[in-house]
Amino acid sequence: MSLKKKEINLKNFFNDNKVVISNYFSLTILQAANYILPLVILPFLVRVLGAEKFGLVMFAQSLCVFLVVFVDYGFNISGTREIAVNKDDKDKISEIFSAIMIIKIGLILTALFLLFVIVNSFSRFRIDSSIYYLSFGIVIGQALFPTWFFQGIEKMKFVTLVNIIAKVIFTLLVFILIKQESDYIYVPVYNSLGFIVAGLLGLIMSFKYVNFTMPSLALIKKLLYESTSLFISNFATMLYTSSNVFILGIFTGNTTVGVYSSMEKLILAVKNIYSPLYQALYPWLAKQDDKKKNDIIKKMSPSILALGVIISLTILFFGETILNLIYNDQLISSYAIIFKILSLIAIFSGLNMLYNALYLPAIKKYKLRMNILITGGVFNLILSLVFVKFFGIYGTAFSVTTTEFFLLILGFYFFNKRSKA
Numbered sequence: 001m002s003l004k005k006k007e008i009n010l011k012n013f014f015n016d017n018k019v020v021i022s023n024y025f026s027l028t029i030l031q032a033a034n035y036i037l038p039l040v041i042l043p044f045l046v047r048v049l050g051a052e053k054f055g056l057v058m059f060a061q062s063l064c065v066f067l068v069v070f071v072d073y074g075f076n077i078s079g080t081r082e083i084a085v086n087k088d089d090k091d092k093i094s095e096i097f098s099a100i101m102i103i104k105i106g107l108i109l110t111a112l113f114l115l116f117v118i119v120n121s122f123s124r125f126r127i128d129s130s131i132y133y134l135s136f137g138i139v140i141g142q143a144l145f146p147t148w149f150f151q152g153i154e155k156m157k158f159v160t161l162v163n164i165i166a167k168v169i170f171t172l173l174v175f176i177l178i179k180q181e182s183d184y185i186y187v188p189v190y191n192s193l194g195f196i197v198a199g200l201l202g203l204i205m206s207f208k209y210v211n212f213t214m215p216s217l218a219l220i221k222k223l224l225y226e227s228t229s230l231f232i233s234n235f236a237t238m239l240y241t242s243s244n245v246f247i248l249g250i251f252t253g254n255t256t257v258g259v260y261s262s263m264e265k266l267i268l269a270v271k272n273i274y275s276p277l278y279q280a281l282y283p284w285l286a287k288q289d290d291k292k293k294n295d296i297i298k299k300m301s302p303s304i305l306a307l308g309v310i311i312s313l314t315i316l317f318f319g320e321t322i323l324n325l326i327y328n329d330q331l332i333s334s335y336a337i338i339f340k341i342l343s344l345i346a347i348f349s350g351l352n353m354l355y356n357a358l359y360l361p362a363i364k365k366y367k368l369r370m371n372i373l374i375t376g377g378v379f380n381l382i383l384s385l386v387f388v389k390f391f392g393i394y395g396t397a398f399s400v401t402t403t404e405f406f407l408l409i410l411g412f413y414f415f416n417k418r419s420k421a
Contacts, residue, residue, distance in 0.1 A: 041174050042265055043327045045187065046258065051331060053184040055258030056128060059249045060135045060188060065242040066235075067115060067136070071107040071143045074230025075100050077282075077361050078223070083152025084283040090210065097149055097206065099215035099223055104143045111139055124250075130185060137192020144199030146206050153209060154283055162201045170194030226366070233370040236377030243377075247384045248396045260393050262332050263323070267342045270311055271349045274304065278358040285362040294419040297359050304354055308347035315343035341397040348404035355411030368414060376407040 046054050079100050086092040119125040119132050150159045173190040177183070245264065249257045285293055315322065320336035327333070360369040380403035387395030 041171055042262060043329075044175065045178070046262060046327055046329055046332070048178055049181055049184045049187075051255045051258035051329075053181055053254070053258075055249070055254035055256070055261065056131060057135075057184060057187050058245060058261035059254060059257050060128070060131045061138070061191075062242045062245040062249075063115075063118070063132060064135045064138045066238055066246075067111040067139045068142045069231075069234045069238050070114070071104060071111050071139055072231075072234065073103065073107060073224075074227035074232075074234055075104070075223075076148050076234075077230050078227040078366075079146075079148035080152045080283060081286055081361070081364075082223070083149055084154070084286060087153050091213075093149075093153070094210040094213050095215045095219060096223070097146065097210045098213050099220050100148075101146070101203075101212075102215065103220060103224060108140060108143050112136065131188055134185070134188040134192060137188070138195045141192065141195025141197075141199035144196070145202035147202070149206055149210075150202070151279060152283060155209075156280070158205055159202065162198050162205070166194040166198035166201075169197065229366040229370040230361075233366070233373040236370070236373035236375075238377070243381065244384055244396050244400050247381075247388050248393065251388050252392055256393055259332055259335055260338065260396060262327060262329075263335070263339045263342060266322070266326070266339070267345055270315075270343075270346050273307070273311075274350045274353055278353060282358060282362060285358065286364075288362075290363060293359065293362055294415075297354060297415065298419070300354060301351065304350040305347065308350045311346035312343045315346070316340050319343065335393065338393055338397045341394075341401055344401050345404050348401070348408045352404055352408040352411055355415045356407060359415055360411075363418070372407065372410045372414070375410065376403055379403055379406055 045057070049057070079096070082096050083093050086096065115132060115136060119129045125132055145159075145162075147159055150156055170190050170193065173193070174187065177186060177190070245257055245261060248260055281296075285296065288296070319339045320333055323329075323333045323336055323339060356369055356372055360366075360372075380399055383399035383402060384396065387399050389395070391398070
């Protein structure tokens with residue numbers, strides 16, 4: 001092939017995929033802000049609040065993550081797909097958008113009622129009820145911000161800008177106003193404020209592209225029905241992510257939760273390196289034929305594996321040094337072995353998400369994905385309840401890492417089965 005022809009092909013590639021590339025960089029910046037800014041705050045909060053109060057705040061956030069998943073109800077995937085497929089029909093996407101937002105308002109009210117029941121049913125929650133109610137702003141903000149819509153119309157720059165502004169506001173408020181341990185009550189206030197402001201701005205900006213219209217009851221039922229399997233899948237995902245902090249807190253205490261959460265946040269930052277790429281590719285990949293989808297996933301696998309190995313080896317060799325640099329806390333550093341065990345997630349989760357979070361939704365195998373994630377969620381729940389009870393924080397690390405590997409095996413099996421069909 002001549003040099004000139006190669007240049008033309010390269011130019012055509014970038015022209016054909018410039019929206020995907022633009023969205024990828026926007027999502028990368030967003031993910032960086034979502035994890036770098038909290039990582040800047042974490043050492044500060046650990047030092048000022050102490051491990052116990054920091055653990056309480058993280059425990060309350062872990063409960064709200066379940067409610068966020070409930071209110072989202074799988075629309076982060078199904079909503080994105082519906083908007084992407086119909087994005088050239090403004091009337092259609094307006095109706096879809098309106099239907100999803102009406103559903104979400106109902107789900108917010110239901111989630112608030114569930115939180116009220118949980119807090120008032122257990123003394124563990126009742127003692128610090130204000131922390132849980134104040135953290136609920138995260139649920140409201142996440143529900144209001146139509147990330148799924150902007151992802152579907154492939155305009156992620158605005159989402160990135162608004163979220164970064166909100167996170168910066170929260171970060172500054174924490175640094176300026178949190179002075180002592182007793183100020184822990186204000187952390188969920190500022191966190192919720194950041195999410196709600198971002199959510200309102202996102203909602204207002206979405207009306208640049210759609211008009212609110214009263215959707216038909218049939219459309220609302222259809223969207224709810226199609227998203228149910230995705231909701232169950234996402235809830236199952238929570239059983240091997242946020243539930244671990246929750247279970248650890250029940251069997252141990254806020255101090256242990258604080259230690260584990262400080263390391264889990266670092267691993268989540270690593271894990272979410274892959275998310276911008278998958279989120280940017282998803283609307284485009286969903287529109288390709290099955291053979292092309294299979295080929296793309298196969299080509300991506302070696303690079304994702306190599307990146308995971310590099311990250312994992314870095315943590316295995318320099319884990320304690322990393323913890324000392326970030327937290328400078330003797331208690332946290334004394335559990336460096338936990339950080340090293342969790343480092344294996346960098347390898348397992350990247351490939352697990354490639355098959356289960358990108359490929360299966362792209363081929364609209366929602367129920368298969370649901371079954372895989374339910375199996376993984378139940379598997380993790382059983383492991384956690386057994387191992388955390390006897391081994392505490394070490395049992396949590398083992399359960400999380402083993403579950404990620406288990407999900408990778410399932411995802412690869414079904415991908416390999418379909419690609420050969």
